Amino acid sequence: MKYYRLKKGRLDELIDALNKKYKVIGPKAKENLFVYGEIENAKELSLLHKPTILSLKKYFLPQQEDLLNFKVGDVSGKIVEIEQGKPLLVLGAHTCDLAGLLCLDNACNDSSKDANYLKRKTGAVIIGIECSKPCDEHATCVTMGTHNPKGGYDIMLTESGDGYIVETASEDGEKLVNETKSAFEDSDKSAAETETTKLRTEKNSWPKKIFPEAKKLEALFDKTLKSAEWGKLGERCVSCGNCTNVCPTCYCYDVKDEVDLKLKDGVRYRIWDSCQLKEFAEVAGNENFRDKRKQRQQHRFLRKFSFPVKKYNRFFCTGCGRCTRACMAKINLYETINALAKETI
Amino acid sequence: MTQTSVKQSEATLAPLVGIIKSVRQLTATEKWLKIELEGGKELGHDPGQFVEVSMLGIGEAPISVSSSPTQKGYFELCVRKAGLVTSAIHGLKEGDKVGIRGPFGHGFPTEELKGKDLLFVAGGLGLAPLRSLINFVLYNRKDFGKISILLGCKEPAQLLYTDELEKWGKMSDIKFLCTVDKGAPDWKGNVGLITNLIPGIDIDINQTYCVVVGPPIMYKFVIVKLLEKKVPENQILVSLERRMKCGVGKCGHCQIQQYYCCQDGPVFSFDKIKNIEGAI
Numbered sequence: 228m229k230y231y232r233l234k235k236g237r238l239d240e241l242i243d244a245l246n247k248k249y250k251v252i253g254p255k256a257k258e259n260l261f262v263y264g265e266i267e268n269a270k271e272l273s274l275l276h277k278p279t280i281l282s283l284k285k286y287f288l289p290q291q292e293d294l295l296n297f298k299v300g301d302v303s304g305k306i307v308e309i310e311q312g313k314p315l316l317v318l319g320a321h322t323c324d325l326a327g328l329l330c331l332d333n334a335c336n337d338s339s340k341d342a343n344y345l346k347r348k349t350g351a352v353i354i355g356i357e358c359s360k361p362c363d364e365h366a367t368c369v370t371m372g373t374h375n376p377k378g379g380y381d382i383m384l385t386e387s388g389d390g391y392i393v394e395t396a397s398e399d400g401e402k403l404v405n406e407t408k409s410a411f412e413d414s415d416k417s418a419a420e421t422e423t424t425k426l427r428t429e430k431n432s433w434p435k436k437i438f439p440e441a442k443k444l445e446a447l448f449d450k451t452l453k454s455a456e457w458g459k460l461g462e463r464c465v466s467c468g469n470c471t472n473v474c475p476t477c478y479c480y481d482v483k484d485e486v487d488l489k490l491k492d493g494v495r496y497r498i499w500d501s502c503q504l505k506e507f508a509e510v511a512g513n514e515n516f517r518d519k520r521k522q523r524q525q526h527r528f529l530r531k532f533s534f535p536v537k538k539y540n541r542f543f544c545t546g547c548g549r550c551t552r553a554c555m556a557k558i559n560l561y562e563t564i565n566a567l568a569k570e571t572i
Numbered sequence: 573m574t575q576t577s578v579k580q581s582e583a584t585l586a587p588l589v590g591i592i593k594s595v596r597q598l599t600a601t602e603k604w605l606k607i608e609l610e611g612g613k614e615l616g617h618d619p620g621q622f623v624e625v626s627m628l629g630i631g632e633a634p635i636s637v638s639s640s641p642t643q644k645g646y647f648e649l650c651v652r653k654a655g656l657v658t659s660a661i662h663g664l665k666e667g668d669k670v671g672i673r674g675p676f677g678h679g680f681p682t683e684e685l686k687g688k689d690l691l692f693v694a695g696g697l698g699l700a701p702l703r704s705l706i707n708f709v710l711y712n713r714k715d716f717g718k719i720s721i722l723l724g725c726k727e728p729a730q731l732l733y734t735d736e737l738e739k740w741g742k743m744s745d746i747k748f749l750c751t752v753d754k755g756a757p758d759w760k761g762n763v764g765l766i767t768n769l770i771p772g773i774d775i776d777i778n779q780t781y782c783v784v785v786g787p788p789i790m791y792k793f794v795i796v797k798l799l800e801k802k803v804p805e806n807q808i809l810v811s812l813e814r815r816m817k818c819g820v821g822k823c824g825h826c827q828i829q830q831y832y833c834c835q836d837g838p839v840f841s842f843d844k845i846k847n848i849e850g851a852i
Contacts, residue, residue: 303588339821480823484631493628511652511654522849
C-alpha cells in the first residue's frame with residue numbers, strides 16, 4: 228500500500244488519461260439528486276454527493292440482461308456472451324457503495340457462481356472516496372461500520388486541503404497511478420496515515436441513527452419476529468418495490484422469455500425482481516408463502532440483517548439510506564429498527 | 573450409450589435437449605412424461621431432486637423427477653397443468669423436444685435412510701417426487717427395513733400411477749394403504765383423511781424415517797400425528813414446493829428464511845424448518 232497526493236486541479240488531466248483506457252463512471256448531479264454515469268471531465272463529477280438514486284449494482288448486475296438467444300421452435304438457446312468493451316473504472320464511489328459491492332461479491336461468488344457478474348467485475352478498477360462529512364439524515368453508515376473504508380477498492384481518496392490523499396490498495400491501483408503518473412505527486416506515508424487516521428476517528432463519532440450496536444442487530448431481528456411493528460409496516464407499505472430496486476445489495480431477479488413480432492427470434496432475459504411484490508413467492512395453485520405485506524417487509528429486513536450474517540458473516544445493509552429515501556410510504560429503516568429495539572429493552 | 577451425467581455448471585443457463593419418449597394422461601390434469609436426454613446422457617439425479625423444464629419462448633417450470641435414478645436411459649416427470657408453462661408442456665407429444673436444466677437441489681438422504689424402516693406419506697401430486705425414492709428403495713429392497721406407504725388424494729379419479737399402486741398393494745414385503753377424501757361408486761378402499769391411516773401404522777421410533785410429501789395443509793396435520801407418535805423431528809423428512817426460477821440459489825423466489833429451497837432443499841428434515849413461519 229502506497230500513498231500519493233492528487234490536487235483537485237489535476238482531476239481533469241486524470242479523467243482525460245483514464246478515458247483513453249477505461250469507461251469512466253462516477254457520481255454526477257441529476258436535477259436535485261445524483262446518479263452514476265459516464266464522466267468526461269471533472270466538472271461533471273460530484274464527489275460530495277449524497278447516495279445516488281441507484282447504486283453501482285446497475286453496472287455489475289444490470290436491471291435487465293439477456294441470457295439466451297433462440298429461434299422460435301428451438302429447444303436450447305445460445306448463451307449471450309457479455310460484450311467486453313473498455314474495462315470499467317469507477318471514480319468516486321462512497322464507502323457505503325463499496326460495501327455494497329463486497330456484499331454482491333459474496334452472493335455472486337457463492338457455491339454456484341454468477342458468471343455474468345464475475346466477468347463484469349473482473350478487470351474493473353474501483354476508485355473510492357471516503358465521505359468527509361455526513362451526507363443526510365437517512366444514512367446509517369456509522370452503525371453499519373461502512374462510513375470508513377473497509378476494502379473493496381483499488382484506490383481510496385481522502386479529501387485533504389486543496390486535494391486528496393491517494394491510497395493504493397492493490398496492484399491494479401498502483402498500476403493506474405504509474406500509468407497516469409503526471410497527475411499525482413508523491414506523498415509521505417506516515418503523514419498521510421496520521422491524517423486519515425485522525426479523520427476516521429472523528430467520523431466514528433458522527434451521529435448514529437440506529438440505537439442498538441450493529442453486533443446486536445441479528446439477535447434483535449430474530450427476537451422480534453412476532454412484533455406488532457411488522458403489522459404497522461405492512462399497513463403502510465404499498466408493495467412498490469422501490470426499496471429493493473435502490474438497495475445496493477438486493478440481487479433477486481425474474482427470468483422471462485420474449486419472442487419478436489415476426490415470431491422468429493426470441494430472447495430469455497433476467498430482470499430485477501422484488502420480494503415486495505405479491506407474486507414473488509407465489510407457487511402453482513395460488514398458494515403464496517408471503518401473501519401479506521408485513522411478511523414481505525419482514526423478509527426484506529431479515530435478508531439484510533439476519534440471513535446473510537448466518538451465511539456470509541456480513542450484514543447486507545450498507546447504511547446508505549436509499550430504501551428510506553425512496554419509500555413512498557415513508558417507511559424508515561432506522562425508525563423501524565429503533566422501534567423493534569425498544570420492545571426488547 | 574455413454575454414461576456421462578450432467579454437471580451443475582452446464583445446467584445453469586442453457587437447457588439440454590430432452591426427447592419425449594412417451595406421454596400418458598394420468599388424470600384430468602396430470603401428464604406423465606418419459607424423457608431421454610439427447611446423446612444418451614444420464615440425468616444423474618438423486619431421488620427428490622428437480623429439473624427446470626424449459627419451453628423457450630414461454631418460460632420454465634420446476635418439476636420433480638418422479639423416476640428412480642436406478643431407472644437408466646430416461647427419466648420421468650409428472651406435470652400438473654397449472655399455468656402457462658405447464659400447459660405448454662401438456663401440449664408435447666412423443667418425439668417432441670423439450671429443454672431440461674438440472675438436476676437441482678438436495679434430494680432425499682438415501683445413505684442416511686439405509687437400514688432404516690421407512691414410512692412414506694404422500695398426498696396428491698406429492699406422490700410424484702416421493703415415487704423417485706419409493707422406486708429407488710424398492711429396487712434396493714434389501715438395504716432397507718420395514719416399508720409402509722400411505723397415500724391420500726381427493727378422489728379416486730385423481731390417483732396417479734394406478735398400475736404401480738396396484739403392484740405395491742400386492743407386494744408382501746411392503747404395507748400399502750390408500751385413502752380418498754371422497755369415494756366413488758367403484759371405490760373399494762378407505763375413505764377419509766390420510767391422517768386417519770397413521771394411528772394404524774406400527775412405528776419403531778428408534779429406526780423409522782417418515783418421508784412426507786404433499787400440499788402444505790397436509791404437512792400440518794400429518795406431522796402433528798407423527799410427533800404424537802414420538803417420531804424424532806430429524807427423522808421426519810418433507811419436500812417443499814416453491815417457485816424456483818433459477819435453480820442455483822440466486823433469484824430469490826424460493827427463499828424460505830435463510831434457506832434457498834432450490835439449493836438447501838427441496839428436501840428438508842422437520843427440525844430444520846419447524847420454527848420457520850410460512851415454511852409449511
